[in-house]
Amino acid sequence: MGKVIFMVCVALWAFSCSIQHGEPVGPDCFFENMDQMSQWLIKTPYVSDLSQFKRTEYWQNPNEFWSNGRGDCEDKAVFAIWYARTQGMIYGLAVVDLNGTRHAMLERNGMVYGLDGHSTYPNMGILETYDWDAIKHKIRWD
């Protein structure tokens, strides 16, 4: 009996973290929180779009990034923003000036955040911002 209850609970848990049609399924169930997710993101190799996709700019959707396990800064930021949404936290993507180069980070109410969603970078100059709708125009959900 205990085994059946356990299996039902596991099935309910697995079902509860499914995402709506067209959204990736998996990573939201894999991590327990933003910190755990960001620790994984930090360890994923940085690979430029030019070497990975032979394009100067390519925004991976969270499914692609989860499968590839590598990418550049906006791929990691998009993944973090998507994951945060599964946890009920809303961020945009900020393109900031990092020592003269463009770098993607998280943004909310004009404040720049790291991939963990709570480290703040108040002195970063925001060049552009993208809310989730704008991000969805930049990524492809195949």
Ligand SMILES: [Ca+2]
């Ligand atoms: Ca990219």
